[in-house]
Amino acid sequence: MSNMLTIENLHAGVPEKKIIKGLSLTVKPGEVHAIMGPNGSGKSTLSSVLAGKEDFEVTAGTVLYEGKDLLEMSPEERAREGVFLAFQYPVEIPGVSNVNFLKTALNEIREHKGLGPIDAAEFLKLIKEKQSLVELQGSLANRSVNEGFSGGEKKRNEIFQMAVLEPRLCILDETDSGLDIDALRIVANGVNKLRSKDRSFIVITHYQRLLDYIVPDVVHVLYDGKIVKSGTKDLALELEAKGYDWIKKEFVEA
Amino acid sequence: MSTLSPPLKKNDAESFLKELIDSCKENGFSQLRKTGTENFLKAGLPGRKEEAYKYAPLTSVLNNLGTGKPQSAASPGDALTYLFKDFASGNALSVFLLNGTIIKVPENLPKGLSIVPLEETSPYAKNTGRLSTASSDPLCQLNNSIFSSGLVIHIAKGSSIEKPIVVFNLISSDSPALISSRLLIVAEENTRAGIIEFSDTLRQNHKILSNEVQETFVGKNATLFHYRWQTDCEMGNRINHQLSEIGEKGVYDTMNITTGGTFIRNNLSLFLNGENIEAHLNGFFVGSKNRHVDTRTVVDHLMPRCESFQLYKGIAADKSTGVFNGKIFVRRDAQKTNAYQSSKNMLLGDEATVNAKPELEIYADDVKCSHGSSTGKLNEDALFYLRSRGLGIETARTLLLHAFAGEVFEKIRHEEFKELIIEKIRHIVGGLNTSHAG
Ligand SMILES: Nc1ncnc2c1ncn2[C@@H]1O[C@H](COP(=O)(O)OP(=O)(O)OP(=O)(O)O)[C@@H](O)[C@H]1O
Ligand SMILES: [Mg+2]
Secondary structure, X not given: OOOOEEEEEEEEEEOOEEEEEXXXXXXXXXXXXXXXXXXXXXXXXXXXXXXXXXXXXXXXXXXXXXXXXXXXXXXXXXHHOOEEEEOOOOOOEEEEEHHHXXXXXXXXXXXXXXXXXOOHHHHHHHHHHHHHHOOOOHHHHHOEEOOOOOHHHHHHHHHXXXXXXOOOEEEEEOOXXXXXXXXXXXXXXXXXXXXXXXXXXXXXXXXXXXHHHOOOOEEEEEEOOEEEEEEOHHHHHHHHHHOOHHHHHHHHHO | OOOOOOOOXXXXXXXXXXXXXXXXXXXXXXXXXXXXXXHHHHHOOOOOOOHHHOOOOHHHHOOOOOOXXXXXXXXXXXXXXXXXXXXXXXXXXXXXXXXXXXXXXOOOOOOOEEEEEOOOOOHHHHHOOOOHHHOOOHHHHXXXXXXXXXXXXXXXXXXXXXXXXXXXXXXXXXXXXXEEEEEEEEEOOOOEEEXXXXXXXXXXXXXXXXXXXXXXXXXXXXXXXXXXXXXXOOOEEEEEEEEEEEOOOOEEEEEEEEOOOOEEEEEEEEEEOOOOOEEEEXXXXXXXXXXXXXXXXXXXXXXXXXXXXXXXXEEEOOOOEEEEEEEEEEOOOOOOOEEEEEEEEEEOOOOOEEEEEEEEEEOOOOOEEEEEEEEEEOOHHHHHHHHOOOOOHHHHHHHHHHHHHHHHHOOOOOHHHHHHHHHHHHHHHHOOOOOOOO
């Protein structure tokens, strides 16, 4: 089975700061990888680099997505190829309608696949179906993108978009933070319904609770720009109990 | 290519205009002309030091206007109507003006609506100059002195005009020219009407300046909207003095949209001269190349319990400049005033500039006033967000610029025009040069 994503010795950062410092990670189709790690360790930076944010410069390393050089692609090409990032802090875009923009996005992706634009009725049906998947209120879908959404609503909207666009590599950056207990379960169920043998997930979280719902195949610890430990879901439990100090110590000693 | 020539010396520009005044042989309105001449000569041209024209290179605009007089203007033919054919058809009452002179009016006007040339003997003309003679703007006084043509739109007491009155305000001349025209709009008591004005300087290869005065009187209980869209060609320059007086319980809604021309100045003065008036002043401009779009509003709250709302937005690209100067007066009697003003601008590129200056002068104590202005760049995070969902960079940019503009157009209370402008603006902002942005 070929890899969905292969990151090798990735170095990235901003001119004044190195953030990702030699990170390697391999994700196979259908797998769910959880990434945990202290604040500021570089988790969101990794997500941004994978999604193509130009603020970060890649100084070394390679990233292959389905065998193709991901770093060569523009953000929109990545999206059209099936990469999706659910943002930690989704941006509000006044005046841009959530559904209209999503329809444009979907049609761009369809065009890339050689498909014609989706017809209006079919799109409406799709929207309804995916809305109920994450129990997103209909009125939210019709509002401006994230404008005035509560923290939890923004996160649901991310998963809603993900469900509509049906990407193959889904990166969830702290989608659980800001969600109440019910919403957490709803969103996690939504994600689980999207799990399939050819769709992979990278789930970034601080809380092991999410991983009770979305059970990962592998758990990684990202610290100081590198993956310093990987294990089964039990690693998450261990982190929950002991914190990160022992890992930092191990890492410093190593 | 620029139509802005090296600036004339202020003295030279003044003597050019004096000659024009001396050679003026227009008939009628002798008192108004006399006052205009006197006021103009007394004030002279504003210099750069004067706040009102601080950013406006008037002496450049007044250069290279030839004799100043328009020559055998080319017929506008279908030059513009193709763009707005829906509005020229049965859904509207279309009036065509060439350099301010009527060339076509609808044959059967609805009852209560009169559209006639501005002549001193016309019973509808009696308010002419009532607002413009008091103007402190020398260019407005220049128009008082030498205007050569005009139009009156009169809505008789109690009339409701269902279809919009669409004014194609076309400018054209075979040689460089300064064109001075007037529009008088009188909406008597208890009337409802709407005016949509398409201002266009037809494509030509020499410079033209249109210096126009629009006086509007909205009577008691009357509702009037007046939307203006300027699409002048690059050789076109326009200074518009839009002076309006609103009476008790009147509703006035105006919008100035500028997407063309090289030097555009919109001076709006609004006198809220009755209680319980509702006034909306909105505007939007797109600046590209070296376009200069200067908007100056004065809203004068003279009486209690009136509301005024202003939203002015602009997108400046290339080397364009935008100016917004909004002044709200709340006079001593104007208790319970509610006045709101906002100016929001977006710069694309490092060479574009916008200067926004809101001013409040409040002499009453029980009032609600707010004003604010902001100038920023395209939101890069929003752009990335859209791209990360699969939208191409151009599509994403256009979407954001269009959304930025949309807030203004939402306020248009004529569906067809709203749709038209939203669609056209999508193309216009889509074609802007954003390569320096970010
Ligand atoms: N554009 C930037 N300019 C400068 N420093 C940055 C920039 N982006 C991120 N950083 C820094 O890089 C480090 C990693 O940030 P990142 O957001 O990736 O952390 P994180 O692991 O996602 O943290 P958290 O758990 O708090 O979300 C932080 O120290 C942050 O301040
Ligand atoms: Mg983060």
